[in-house]
Amino acid sequence: MAYLLEVKNLSMFYHISNNEKVRAIDNISFNIEYGETLGVVGESGCGKTSLATSLLCMPSSPGRFEGGSILFEGENIISLKEDYIRKNIRFSKISMVFQGAMNCLIPVDTIGKQMLETLNEHMSMDKIKSKNLIIEYLEYVGLSESVFNMYPHEMSGGMKQRAVIAMALFLKPKLIILDEPTTALDVIVQAQIINLLKKLKKEFNLSFIFITHDLALEYEVSDKIAVMYAGEIIELASRKNIYSNAKHPYTEKLLKATPNINSNSQTLDFIEGSPPDLTLNFTGCRFYERCDKRIDKCENVAPVIKEIENKHFCACHLRG
Ligand SMILES: Nc1ncnc2c1ncn2[C@@H]1O[C@H](COP(=O)(O)OP(=O)(O)OP(=O)(O)O)[C@@H](O)[C@H]1O
Numbered sequence: 001m002a003y004l005l006e007v008k009n010l011s012m013f014y015h016i017s018n019n020e021k022v023r024a025i026d027n028i029s030f031n032i033e034y035g036e037t038l039g040v041v042g043e044s045g046c047g048k049t050s051l052a053t054s055l056l057c058m059p060s061s062p063g064r065f066e067g068g069s070i071l072f073e074g075e076n077i078i079s080l081k082e083d084y085i086r087k088n089i090r091f092s093k094i095s096m097v098f099q100g101a102m103n104c105l106i107p108v109d110t111i112g113k114q115m116l117e118t119l120n121e122h123m124s125m126d127k128i129k130s131k132n133l134i135i136e137y138l139e140y141v142g143l144s145e146s147v148f149n150m151y152p153h154e155m156s157g158g159m160k161q162r163a164v165i166a167m168a169l170f171l172k173p174k175l176i177i178l179d180e181p182t183t184a185l186d187v188i189v190q191a192q193i194i195n196l197l198k199k200l201k202k203e204f205n206l207s208f209i210f211i212t213h214d215l216a217l218e219y220e221v222s223d224k225i226a227v228m229y230a231g232e233i234i235e236l237a238s239r240k241n242i243y244s245n246a247k248h249p250y251t252e253k254l255l256k257a258t259p260n261i262n263s264n265s266q267t268l269d270f271i272e273g274s275p276p277d278l279t280l281n282f283t284g285c286r287f288y289e290r291c292d293k294r295i296d297k298c299e300n301v302a303p304v305i306k307e308i309e310n311k312h313f314c315a316c317h318l319r320g
């Protein structure tokens, strides 16, 4: 099977001083099929945004790739020159809606002006054609032509998020990474954005990587889900298996901490403690300190992620 994206043993560390590095992405592997949505969940600081920026080959400073490959349509983009990536891959084949992007719109410029600038960075087109193209994209995401002349403060959060999604679509990418795209929105607007993404996925046969803290939301959007913990993927399976057949104690805990409006249970579980410091040299399982199912082996032997059932991957000694 030819995958749209194949990530193999990818590592990216932030070198914060001569002898200290943050292991933000540590030996991660996964793949995405054409038209498939991968959800990425995990606590704050587990490496979700670092994974996203790595896939665009632009880890933030002082991040450096330590090994592994990112095959996009079979081509290892890590080995390509920055200039080539900027012209041919980034935003044109793999696009991204950055975490908090809708709050970074320039307050003194109209949406139209900001979209024109983004468009002109990638395409040379006369003004009228550019404007018409932008209006076409505004319409794709459910915004009217009048938004072109609006300032960000005249728009609701949902409208702003639609506008930044429109910008990510400009160059007809095959994969769009959405980093917490609905976190600041109320549930009704969140639902509208999710429906918009589903519509765009169908219309353009897009693949998405959907990053969020919210497991319940992932169930709505994703075909399969990767659970990250402390720089690693510790479980990866279809959304159905993650929900009803989770194998890693961390995923089980995350599910118990997720509110379910139909449940009679009054109390939500939570995970005591916090994720480990990623500058540490880990020997055993990174979840060891917080795991209520740990066995002796977990302290000093790091579990390796394995396929424990068909397309269900898990990194836990309890699972063989
Ligand atoms: N530019 C940087 N320099 C040094 N360390 C960084 C940098 N960016 C992120 N980190 C560290 O890398 C780790 C992963 O951070 P990242 O932002 O990828 O997590 P996240 O899962 O996206 O978190 P959140 O849910 O809060 O957005 C954290 O320990 C963070 O402090």
Ligand SMILES: [Mg+2]
Binding pocket: 048, 049, 050, 099, 179
């Ligand atoms: Mg993040």
